[in-house]
Amino acid sequence: MASGRARGAPVIGAAARAAAARVVGAVVEHGQSLDAALAPVLGGISADDAPLCKELSYGTLRYEPRLAWFADRLLRQPLPGIARDVHALLLVGLYQLDLLGTPPHVAVSTTVEACRRLRQDWACALVNGTLRNFERNQTSLRTEAEASPVARFAHPQWMIEAARKDFPGNWQALLAANNARPPMTLRVNLQSTSRELYLRRLAAAGIPAAATVHSRCGVTLAAPLAVSSLPGFEDGQVSVQDEAAQLAAPLLDPLPGQRVLDACAAPGGKTAHLLEAFPRVGELLAVDADERRLVRLRSTLARLSLGARVRTGSALEPQSWWDGRVFERILLDAPCSATGVIRRHPDIKALRRPSDIQTLADMQRRALEALWPLLARGGKLLYSTCSVFPEENHLTVQEFLAATPDATEAGIAADWGRAAPAGRQVLPGEDNMDGFFYALLVKH
Ligand SMILES: C[S@@+](CC[C@H](N)C(=O)[O-])C[C@H]1O[C@@H](n2cnc3c(N)ncnc32)[C@H](O)[C@@H]1O
Secondary structure (H helix, E strand, O other), X not given: OOOXXXXXXXXXXXXXXHHHHHHHHHHHOOOOOHHHHHHHHHHOOOOOOHHHHHHHHHHHHHOHHHHHHHHHXXXXXXXXXXXXXXXXXXXXXXXXXXXXXXXXXHHHHHHHHHHHHOOOHHHHHHHHHHHHHXXXXXXXXHHHHHOOHHHHHOOOHHHHHHHHHHOOOOHHHHHHHHHOOOOEEEEEOOOXXXXXXXXXXXXXOOOOXXXXXXXXXXXXXXXXXXHHHOOOOOOOOEEEOOOOHHHHHHHHOOOOXXXXXXXXXXXXXXXXXXXXXXXXXXXXXXEEOOHHHHHHXXXXXXXXXXXXXXXXXXXXXXXXXXXXXXXXXEEEEOOOOOOOOOOOOOOHHHHOOHHHHHHHHHHHHHHHHHHHHHEEEEEEXXXXXXXXXXXXXXXXXXXXXXHOOOEEEEOOOOOXXXXXXXXXXXXXXXXXXXXXXXXXEEEO
């Protein structure tokens, strides 16, 4: 019990810790996405507890492989299956002690109280003892952790091995970037203002920010903040979008009057950018298989006063939605492992399995094959993913090119990322960007 607390009075912060343990348990034990797990939990706690719950959920998942490694060392025997909530709570407790800098007496007392809130009173002594044990032995535990790649880099072993194999000169920087907090980057709508004017507007509002290097409409904030605090957000002057994602529209570069297909469009970041950057484009058709995500696309287009045709459908089965008229430009922003955006979605570490990568690569190649007949002769298709794995990126593109006689690659001349054997790869954290892959294909 926290010292000085009246008997029965709530321990400040215990509710946030119990809520975070529920979120972490839902992701690690039940395979839910962090977004899906957080939403109902945040709905059940007070607004005061929400920021700490989010911080603990994101942070614990970011370092889960390391924290689980410590938990294994500290527990004399594995917890029984029914105690997985307690295991998740232990990880939340260890995150506070190992990485967050929470004063130990606060971390321990509030986490033990959270154990009670989770109705796991039987485990309070175990949580208390385990966290105190970490505190007492942290120096030697941290030294020991240096010898374990999983604990040291806080990634699953298979991801570490893949990064080391695919990026021998950059794998450690890549893993470190995955563990960093991402910047909040905006895309300025150049139809309604200039980047310089918007930067001045931010400065006048006391919000420090700087222009991005590679996107001519990007602005990175010194610290994240709620979109409701951004000047001009509701009027469509800016949208939230990482700089690497802002590279898609200029690469596709549609000419006035051309028909454009955005084949995996939701929630609409790149659709909106295409319409902002190329207002004289012909018809833009935005397709996505997920109706709920298309709701978000429609509301983004409404906020920005942009128009597109929107269809629910699969990129793998265009016959169910295509009217037979070819497109001069196609964007295939393919569903992928999202291993380039782990810094924004740390749950990817717990959710992805090695076998997912080949399954995704097969689907990506089938989507390329299915969409290719929709492209006009002389037209361009931009293939992109937010993955770092070659299987989903240049290997998929090379396989497609080898099997498609009327397809060639148009080189991407750029000062961002690195040339891959086909296409171009940005690694996470490079120039403060998310990890992204782009390849531009032309039809003859
Ligand atoms: C990387 S996200 C697209 C992000 C979007 N382009 C943007 O910039 O906001 C991939 C999208 O593909 C969609 N998707 C998954 N399978 C699909 C399929 N077979 N056909 C079309 N869309 C699919 C997902 O619902 C998801 O919205």
